[in-house]
Amino acid sequence: xxxxxxxxxxxxxxxxxxRLNANLAKVEELSKRLTAALTHRRAVDPSLHxxxxxxYMKAAAAYFxxxxxxxxxxxEHQVNYWGKTLKHYVEAxxxxxxxxxxxxxxxxxxxxxxxxxxxETHPFFNYLKQQYQMNAEAISTAVGDMETLSPEDRRRxxxxxxxxxxxxxxTNFLGTNPEALEKAVETDGESLVQGLENLVRDxxxxxxxxxxxxxxxxxxxxxxxxxxxxxxxxxxxRMLELIQYAPTTEKVHKTPLLIFPPWINKxxxxxxxPANSLIKWIVDQGFTLFVVSWVNPDASYAGxxxxxxxRDGFLRAMAxxxxxxxEKQINAVGYCIAGTTLGLTLAHLHKAGDTSVKTAxxxxxxxxxxxxxxxxxxxxDDFVDGIERQTAQDGILSKFFMSRTFSFLRSNDLIYTPAIxxxxxxxxxxxxxxxxxxxxxxxxxxxxAVEYLRGLCQQDGFxxxxxxVFGRPVSLxxxxxxxxxxxCETDHIxxxxxxxxxxxxxxxxxxxxxxxxxxxxxxxINPPTKEKYGHYTNDGPVAGDPEAWLKGATFHKGSWWPxxxxxxxxxxxxxxxxxxxxxxxxxxxGTYVVAQPAL
Numbered sequence: 001x002x003x004x005x006x007x008x009x010x011x012x013x014x015x016x017x018x019r020l021n022a023n024l025a026k027v028e029e030l031s032k033r034l035t036a037a038l039t040h041r042r043a044v045d046p047s048l049h050x051x052x053x054x055x056y057m058k059a060a061a062a063y064f065x066x067x068x069x070x071x072x073x074x075x076e077h078q079v080n081y082w083g084k085t086l087k088h089y090v091e092a093x094x095x096x097x098x099x100x101x102x103x104x105x106x107x108x109x110x111x112x113x114x115x116x117x118x119x120e121t122h123p124f125f126n127y128l129k130q131q132y133q134m135n136a137e138a139i140s141t142a143v144g145d146m147e148t149l150s151p152e153d154r155r156r157x158x159x160x161x162x163x164x165x166x167x168x169x170x171t172n173f174l175g176t177n178p179e180a181l182e183k184a185v186e187t188d189g190e191s192l193v194q195g196l197e198n199l200v201r202d203x204x205x206x207x208x209x210x211x212x213x214x215x216x217x218x219x220x221x222x223x224x225x226x227x228x229x230x231x232x233x234x235x236x237x238r239m240l241e242l243i244q245y246a247p248t249t250e251k252v253h254k255t256p257l258l259i260f261p262p263w264i265n266k267x268x269x270x271x272x273x274p275a276n277s278l279i280k281w282i283v284d285q286g287f288t289l290f291v292v293s294w295v296n297p298d299a300s301y302a303g304x305x306x307x308x309x310x311r312d313g314f315l316r317a318m319a320x321x322x323x324x325x326x327e328k329q330i331n332a333v334g335y336c337i338a339g340t341t342l343g344l345t346l347a348h349l350h351k352a353g354d355t356s357v358k359t360a361x362x363x364x365x366x367x368x369x370x371x372x373x374x375x376x377x378x379x380x381d382d383f384v385d386g387i388e389r390q391t392a393q394d395g396i397l398s399k400f401f402m403s404r405t406f407s408f409l410r411s412n413d414l415i416y417t418p419a420i421x422x423x424x425x426x427x428x429x430x431x432x433x434x435x436x437x438x439x440x441x442x443x444x445x446x447x448x449a450v451e452y453l454r455g456l457c458q459q460d461g462f463x464x465x466x467x468x469v470f471g472r473p474v475s476l477x478x479x480x481x482x483x484x485x486x487x488c489e490t491d492h493i494x495x496x497x498x499x500x501x502x503x504x505x506x507x508x509x510x511x512x513x514x515x516x517x518x519x520x521x522x523x524x525i526n527p528p529t530k531e532k533y534g535h536y537t538n539d540g541p542v543a544g545d546p547e548a549w550l551k552g553a554t555f556h557k558g559s560w561w562p563x564x565x566x567x568x569x570x571x572x573x574x575x576x577x578x579x580x581x582x583x584x585x586x587x588x589x590g591t592y593v594v595a596q597p598a599l
Contacts, residue, residue: 016188023189030196037200041208047386048401051160059157062146081138092127108133113171118178125178128170136165159377172416180424194426211404212418214439219431223589226433227268229280231588232581235320239312241293241590242320247578249286254573255358256288256325260338263294266440266593272433276527285565288579290321293590296442298597299395304445307470314345329358331571339365347478348469359571362485363524364494367476367502368463373495378405379457391446399441409492482510484567486560488523489515500546511542512567514560528559535560
């Protein structure tokens, strides 16, 4: 080969080396920024970072007890694990001994974390994947067979063991992630530079802590391309803004509808865009709709209690809707924690002889916390004690801690996979409206947060008839008006069986229970036009065992919205002339939804 023929290749190699060196220099600069960002990490109570050590001590004690009481079973587990591991090693060596660069047979189940073809075809990566899956199975089996653990301890040990196992997946490390390594080579290290830039940005944005950005923060603007259903803020106080939506029909049902969204997140999950907006759909069905937009509290709200949310939030909003429409009765909806608090409010009104609420609808609502479901692993004293200490110091329960906790309930979807794409592959977060909303959280007042966690979640005060509203205990039996409840089959926050168990204890003789497919958000925000998730109904009573109810239920394709709309229409009286919002303070979605409190 002549000098002239080799020159282009040499020039390309030099340019490639220069790009790589330049990217390495950028990595060094970003590393300095990362170090600086980490030095600003705020000091928080250690209990907010993980369970108390006694969880692991109980697991170790239970395993030791199993070894003593039933050594044969433990040995059988170990021998089975050793046998699989050795067989796997021998098969891999046999293939290589033949001079074949391929992986041995892979009997393990498919796992969407290992989608890159190299996990199946490359001997090294396939070996890692298979061994990881064997390790995970062995650990899961060992934990599952610990017979001396109490049900509560078993649930926590199994949950946190799975978190540790998921964290150590080879996909979560650059050196054992073929997709990340391939991209780093293809881009001369540019993907790693961009990934480190993304990592530094997220740590800087969260005061030295890490919370993965799930969606492009510049792709959406509340009131511009999401939360755009026309309406007006018709009332405002320290706790809320009340939005009245503009009618789209000439006539509306006489009884107005008031929705209370959870104040852990913002109301516009029900109004992301016109195609999947529950708010727009309700208006289009001929209902006069009001929606509460809660304040995002700062430390000045430290002493705000559950009673304050009921008095200045629920009761005040109800009174304003009656005043504005001139109606003596309204229909009300509560979503998640707002459903729990709506239940408390209705029980209080019943005791007071107040019939101003005609019917109630509960979206994904827990009122009986005797079995809180998966989220229960975070409701023990180790976490709640830490929250109480931290909120006493800060005046709020920061949205950061709540967002991180809920993310860990779906860690592979909301932590590890987004982190891989952002930090290893250097990709920009997607322009996804639901994930944008998910990252737009709110704080909770210190007092209210502790009252909710202690009195309702831990002590199960509502179901026991012990939780007090304005000094008087209320119970589920005090809720006697007609009600409809929608729960979601795979809800990881308010599991459907717990929701069912609360509804069945309510005193109403007129109960409708609907079980939607999917989870806490997708099961509710499920417009009829998509025909994505179906739902279950049962003409029998809302009573007994929830599994028995489901066994006798009928499955219906498509959204539950029309079914609920028909139920609501029957409860909402005759049609009257549409009500136009008046006395506007500002257009929807208002000011509280975009306010960012100083912390």
